[in-house]
Amino acid sequence: MFGKSPPARVPTDTVIPVHFFDDTPLWRAFILYSMFVFDDLLDPQKLRDSLEALAQRQGWRKLGARIRRNTKGELEYHIPAQFTNERRALAYSHVPHDMDAADHPVASRLPKPCTRPATVGDPDEFRSLFRREGGPTKLDDYLNTDVPQLGLHIVSFNDKTLVCLYWPHTLMDAMGKRALLDAWTLMLEGRPGDIQSSHGAEDVDPHFDPLAGLGKNPTESHKLTGQRMSLFGLAQYGVTIGDLLSAAAGSHDGTEAIQDDPFLSEGDVLCAWWTRLAISHLPRDSHRTVVLNNAYSLRAPLAADLLPTGSVYVSNAIGFLNVLLPACEIFNKPLSHIASSIRHAIKDLGTRAQVEAFAGMWRESQGRLPPFFGDRSMHMITFSNWSKARLFETDFSAAVVTPKDREDRERGRKPGTPSYIQNNQFGLVLPNGFPIIGKDVQGNYWLSGYMNKGHWAKIEEQLAKA
Template sequence: MSRTKTAQTPPDRIVPLHFFDDGPLWRAFILYSMFVFDGVLDAEKLRSSLEQLTRREGWWKLGARLRQSRSETLEYHIPSSFSAERPSLAYSHIKHDMPAAEHPQAARIPRASKIPSVVGNPDDLPGLMRPEGGPLKLGDYINTDRPQLGLHIVSFTDTTLVTIHWPHTMCDAMGKKTILDAWTLVLEGREDEVQAPHGMEFDPFSKLGVNPPEPHKLVPQQLGMFGLLGFGVGLVPTVLRQQETRMVCVPRSFVERLRKDAIAQLAVADNASEPPFLSENDVLFAWWTKLAIAHLPQNSTRTVNLNNAFDMRKRLKPDIFPEGATYLSNGVSFINVLLKVKDIADKPVSYTASAIRKSINELGTREQVEAFQGLVRQGPGKLPPFFGDRNMHLLTYSNWTKADLFSLDFSAARRDAGDALRRTACKPRYIQNNHFGQTMPNAFPIIGKDNDGNYWLSGYMNKGHWARIEELLAKET
């Protein structure tokens, strides 16, 4: 897309990015989320309704152009009006006159398994989720006249794949939910229920972390400049090695049994009068951590840092976020759990799950969120602080379960059904997220819980590690 404009075009309105949106972590990633629907959806209805949303008052960010100022900060350039030459939505559509099962890539779209299993490779499906010439890096936005939000639809005679893509500087997973919820309302003809996201004309986080009420509890274990340098040097071999990604399905029954057993183990160990609380996500993370470090020497005292992305919106209500408000930006903090390899390997899942729950309780408070963001402000280049030691093994989790992405209902766009079927839900059976730009090894997004209660997760690891995980999963059954 060309950046040229006619002399008669009014100048774009310029708005700087919010402080925490313009950071190196978010600049590194371009995100693609693909939703697979077992039904024929009207691509034009999907396009027109999403485009209508991008043109609504208060939703300008979706159609804004991303630019870099002379001081190298990012800013939004908002067209005074949208047109065919300067659209508010990047859109593409491919139609195949065949069932999805007859298409060489679509036939490999994973399906749920009855036991915990590696069910596919998200990188096998690039032609289904990324349009030709689709953005791969931040420069693909800065150096073109591309809107921030893109929509790519691939239609089959029995299946529809709907992909949205955007730079991570625009929003996180909860921001994506904000878009999907509003899009659905427009699609259903309920435009009057759509409210503009909070904080579009101002930065709600402008003072967050400026004067934290208390120090962060992990400050004694924070890496200084030399520790960061050593940790970074140690990461080089991992980053340079070939990476592989896989999709994993963990059935509902397995997670329920895992949680029940972990709670029972803790109750006995602590001689508790009441069962302790562990969430399904606590035990899922703990169980997966055992598998994710299986390639390390199991008797090692090496530190493992479970770096958990944490949505801080709820903790900042009601003064920063009014009740019921949505936020179309990045509202992410991190909670860190520091353990030893041998303890994770030797002890039951309940041990790691309990450590995760304890860290959420202690580091997920309003005061600790402010303390963490204060460290971000103090750190070099807005990098989040690192805790542990220079030789630690870092695992990063990003849990999207609360975004409830599998509840997305596009029944209002169905073409392959009469009125009766259109009144029934049409929800995705499969969702995958691919990121382009910087590949982050040992980072695992938890896509969420599907409509049958199964969990889905994916991630990149060094070549060969996934084969070891598949061996261990085979022993789980």
């Protein structure tokens, strides 16, 4: 059971303020669970010991920090002077099953790839697998207990291992998780000397925040300033401000040219294709504004100064790129037009100066909310593409107990790499929010999202025609 008030402060803890762009109501509102399914028997003790050892290294000790509020209501990290059996660096749980996953009533339904686009399952149906009993679902579950902010939950079957990480979004984003997985793998392989400290690690220099100056001196206005929504407009649109504050080229048909685009990425085309599916419940002649709200990592645009190339940053460095189009244009223009609009937004709004302008609006906003763009009748779709995090390349082969070499080679998968990954969240659920998990070794893209059930039925109908 979780307590109802914070435990007493431990005098020997090191107290460090949480960075501005980590301590926002948006990130406070999410508790994230990430489940990796391995078609191998992995050694749970090796996984635990290596991750716990990482959390005790300088440059990584905030993983084991306890989260508290100060007298101003701001978040801060309380890092134990030493981690002990009573105050561990990692929350850990393990559930073994002496059976194959196919014989388990829930694990037997874990999604598998199809030969064509399809909906293959509801990730929330697997809560009994990825969340330990009594696992955290809101920030207060961390604030009112003496638990580390990073948790590891492992479920073992005779033929599969489910490795589940969970944390509050205030800790890190998807690219931060990638850095964590890389460091964990090195520790698992017995190569601790190759592990980098996180840039701006709180336990190395408590007074250094790499993004402390971001947005304080913008040199130009944001290009969508005129379409920014006020808090009143957001409330009328239906965004739950109270919750926030409390917590194709291949489809080109030759009718128009793609101008000034050196390329369209797979992500551009995937988002364009899914956008059309996600609004399939709207009339094809609708002039309603559709806003594509794309979350993206700021590491690349900040690589020249604040987040140097080659460094790892285990925190949040996220911006949002927005494309505003009428629904009828999305339906009636070729898919390449939508993908091209996304690519133009990346080029136009992803510059260093525009990142600075966006961060400036975020800093001066009421309640530390990121800026939103559009109008009161808009239909907003949020994408978060994690393909660059290469999650399906996670390599835990050093923890494999009995490799199934022949079978895995036939499937083109290295032992100790995941066959399926899903992300779940508790707390705030953004309507029409779609994380793109990434591409597996067989070339399949995995995407999930939150929509009204009736809308999913419409999407399944469209996929059947594909």
